[in-house]
Every structure is written in structure tokens, then in C-alpha cells.
Amino acid sequence: MKNKIIIPLGFLILIGALLYSYDRVESFTPADGNIEIVAIQTKDDADATLIYQNGAALLIDTGEVVDGQHILQVLQKNGVTRLDCLILSHYDKDHIGGAAVIADGMEIDRVLMPYYTAGEEIEELKSLLEEKEIPIQYPTHTMRFLVGDMTVTLYPPLESYYKKENNYSMAALISFQDVDMFFPGDALRKRSEELMRNHYPSIELYKAPHHGRSNSASVSLLEYISPQMMIVNALQLDQNIAETVEKKGIQAVYTRMDDYYFESDGEKLWLRKQK
Secondary structure (H helix, E strand, C coil): CCCCCCCCHHHHHHHHHHHHHHHCCCCCCCCCCCEEEEECCCCCCCCCEEEEECCEEEEECCCCHHHHHHHHHHHHHCCCCEECEEECCCCCHHHHCCHHHHHHHCEECCEECCCCCCCHHHHHHHHHHHHCCCCEECCCCCEEEEECCEEEEEECCCCCCCCCHHHHCCEEEEEECCEEEEECCCCCHHHHHHHCCCCCCCCCEEECHHHHCCCCCHHHHHHHHCCCEEEECCCCCCHHHHHHHHHHCCEEEECCCCCEEEEECCCCEEECCCC
16 A cells, blocks of 8 residues: 655645735835835745835845746836836845846846856846846945935945855845835845944834844844844744844744735834735
């Protein structure tokens, strides 16, 4: 007699829900003058966040190759037909994988990324951007510019060489009046220590670095930033980070489960949709 494989019903329901929500794209229309932030769902642990306001839009990271079409659908469904800028925090495939699909699908005014030597994937992307005559900028010092009514501050890596590629992550602070959001890429211990040398305003929304995985500086950076809400590009946080989140009362959303929409009027930030 052949052995039967029994799969728990709860597991099947969870997988079905993940697949259903990934293929389903919703949209929300922010109040006039407000900004909308979409923490975009990805198939695996990968990063992609859209921030837009009255025709101005920026995208931070683009997930993996498999996520490209979904990210593009989220942009289009929310009325985004061009990007003022695409910010690529670093060159890992789970941050740049969908960039070619986005570049093929809409106008991009410029791409900003850290400068370092990496593999073939980023070189192919650079060639595509050059073919499309999309300017690429490599900030080497703290850089500040406007996208609509939002102020974008970029913090590129401080050193020219790191043993671990994630430490090349270029962090981004997005400010809209009194509301501030911080995106540190996949910063590991060394990069996290660098980021803690900077002074930041009170942070309402924080993107957990490296998909919520722990390193020796993870909790220190989280406590230093002390956000109200947090985006986690994974199904769960590592235990010590999860304990800190619970202790501090930080509201976390997990993008392996769904797309999540936040809105801000410049005075406060709130979650528009939670699964």
C-alpha cells in the first residue's frame, strides 16, 4: 500500500489566501493633497514601496523578477503613469528584480542607486536604462530633493568597500510636512551603526531592514528610530525584533500577506487597509 501524504487544511487555506491576494490588485484614492504609501505584496521576502501624491510618485525597490508585473499593476491601478524617481537601495535580486518590467511599462524620470561593483543582473539593468535614456544617479553624499510636496533625503553608504553586500544599502528618508518615513534597505550591523550616526525627526513609518531578520544592531536601530508603524517584507520578524515591536507598541504589517495602504495629511499617518 502506498503511503498517503496528508496536508493540513489550515496550510492549504493560508497558501490559497496568499495566492489570491497576490493576484488581486486594489486601489484607494487619497484625499486631495494627501500622500498615499503602498507597501506592495511580493511572492517571497522582497521589497517594493510606492509613495505618490497628486501626480508625483516615487518607487523604492522593485522586488524580484516574478514581482514585476504585480508592482506595475499596483502603480497603474492607482493612477501612476510615470515615476519622478526610482530608488534602488542596493543590487540584491529581491530589490532590483522587477525594475526592467517597470522601466518597460512606464516613464521614469531618473533612477538613483548606490555605486559599487556587483553581478551581471545590475549591469543588464543599467544597459536597459541607458537604452531607454533614463538617467542614473549615484549619490556619494547625503542628497536632498523634492518629489511633489515630499522631501526625499538619501543616505548613501559611507565606505567604498564592505564585506557584505547588504551594507551598501542606500537609506531613504521621505518627509511630508510633519510626517516622516524611513527606509534603510537591507542594512546589516555595520551599515546600521553608520545610520545611527545621523539625527532623524520622529519617524511615523519604518521599513524593517533585511526583511525583519536579526543582526547585532537590529534592535538598537529599531529603538533609535522608534517608529509608530513598521513595514515587514516577510511573513514574520525574528524573535528579538518581534519582542521589541510588541514592547514598544509598534504596529507592523507583513507584505507577504497583502498590499497595505497608508495615507498621510502631513500631520498624521494612518493605515487605510489591513488584511
